[in-house]
Amino acid sequence: MKLLKIAALACALVVPMTGTVAADASAFPVKNPVLTKNALYDSGPLAATTCTELPVEAWDRGKVQAYLDEVFRCLENTWEPQLKKAGLPYEPVKVRYVKRMPKKYCGSSTSDEESQAWYCDWDRTVSLQLGKSWLAYPDDLFLFNLASQMYAYHVMKLAGLYDAGEELRAGSKAENYEQSRRAYLQSDCLGAVFMQSVWPIKGRTTADWETVVRMAGGDEPGEEPWYGKRATIQSWMRAGFRTGDPGSCNTWAAPSSKVA
Template sequence: MKLLMLAALTGALMMPLAGTATAQAAAYPVKSSQLTANPLYNAGALPTTTCTEPSLEPNNRKQARAYLDAVIACLETTWERHLTNAGITYRPVKVQHMDRIPKKWCGYDIGKLNSQTWYCDRTETLVFQLGKDWLDEPDDLWLFTTAAAVYGYHVQKLVGIAKAYDKLPYDKKTELHEQQRRMNLQNECFAAAFTKSVWPIEGRNLSDWNKLVRLRQSDDPAEVREFGGRASVSYWLKRGFTTGDPGSCNTWAAPSSKVA
């Protein structure tokens, strides 16, 4: 089973299509204009480019790392152009590949999942650990969208969303977890918007995308709710892919029902 261990190192994590409801409709309204009205939302759709997927055989870690590097290069091309055109300072992300991520990498408590990826806000670095979960059946869009989603944390850092999120107050854990879901679901939407910006991808069709939407991880209701339920994940993926516009990824102004 493909599980997604994907997060950004921020203080809180340590411990528009028309008609989107405003934050006032949320159980825990987000009172930060840097989050709810970020300039990124008015920058328009991502530029249309191409992104060719390298060959990728099952359980070939070397090929998978090269694949991820190629996808990251596509992401850099797209987001650099988009942010620069919007007058936002761009910096490239750093990428590391490790057989095993150290337990305290970047201050995290790294778990034992055989496949995981993290973003270190402090050093602006992505790290990937590839195991059987992600390498057994690599013919879907899982690695592609996983790279695009974790890259979203870098985008959030560059546009000031991560900093504003760090400063966001909360009174109880349920409010914190909703804030975490807003952060993570926004990156799912960013990943979908990027995928749309390079679509069609050679050798892919909409059945590949629809399969991916079904694959993406949702929270286990019995565990801490940090990523969102299946309906919320599906909603933001479909939203981003429909528009190709990061402006449709304003999870911070969405009602609680859309980030549940």
Template sequence: MKLILIAALAGVLTAPLGGAASAEITTYPVKDRKLTTNPLYETGRLPSTTCAEKPVKRNDRKKARAYFDAVIDCLGTTWEQHLTAAGLPYEKVKVRHMTRIPKKYCGLDVGKEDSQALYCSDNGTIIVQMGREWLSEPDDLWLFDMAAYAYAYHVQELVGIGPAFQKLPYGKKAELQEQIRRTNLQADCLAAAFVKSVWPLEGRTTKDWDHLVDLLDSVGEKESYGKPATIRHWVRRGFSTADPGSCNTWSVSHTEVA
């Protein structure tokens, strides 16, 4: 299961509704300009670079961790160049591998999945737990995409999207779930934009990419991550452009983040 949790999620504030606002709501437009018109969307296409994949072997955690870390290094090269060129802040992400992530780590309700990654906004760290699920078939693009997906939350934090999301008020649970989907789907799109910026990867073909997209049918709870068709839409959108501007999930209709 694809599981990236945002440490700041627990800090989302609830705003009480009153009067007409308490009526039944079917759409939840976002008005915070830090989300809808963030400067990230005007930065243009990511720079074209290369990213060499390290060798991996089935059930070899050491090699898988080295693979993941190498992809993170590629991500740092790309995003540092892209953000600093646009005058946006950049800080290097930290990565910490754990055999088992403790419950409530960084204020999160850590799941029981044997393989997962979390982004802790408190200290800019990606925490990775690699178990049987990720190690049994490590030779596809799943680990590559997981690294890019986790890093996308770091980018959101750097440019102010993460903090703005934390402060975004909501009324009903359905509204909060839609906000979470907008965040997660944007991460999907930004991850795919990075993959396109280093594509083609040596030894990979479009079949590898198509296989990854097919794997997105089983990414987790639809309430938090969106329907498979919605996820594929944003992934393909990011991959088609390599442009963060195409990943503005905060301005689109609720139907595009269902």
């Protein structure tokens, strides 16, 4: 069971990269058509809609939760018709706010970060622990993007991508890492696809979006490569935002060089 999470400011985002024919080969090709040829990819760009940000204030937990609830409402309104258009099932995500994540949640160990967001596929719930790092600066676009990314995991679950990814078997640690990165990078890209569908957001500029992209964290040297390098994350993020189309988020068919 791969529990999907965002802890602290470790958000991720993405865009296609260039490479030679040799570099573009996939070291560990994924053959499951549910992952590589999913109906979601052929559903076309998300319909343009409007999502109004509610006012927030630093340290006002109630307003921050109301802000996030409104973003999740926008996400439901946008993704429901898209999933149905693709002939995929739909059900709303559950959202809950907790003071402290338990040490064990949804079959996995959580982190000790003060701010955390997790998606559990067992009950299709996004759980958010709003700590100081998120409550101190709630008025940038980070929280909006956070909600978009977390909902992307729910989209992946409904589209069958989540379960198909879970069922993959890896012949080596390197292959296991790459499969993990493909899943995380897909959520980064799909989150950005939604962002494009509601762009422009009143009071926001492209600079606000680029700030979110620059904030994207990635695997650092010496760390286990579960999420992707920062440049890779930012690349997929920009791809999703540029097109607004889930078809640009097919990380499962991408060559290894683009999910490093």
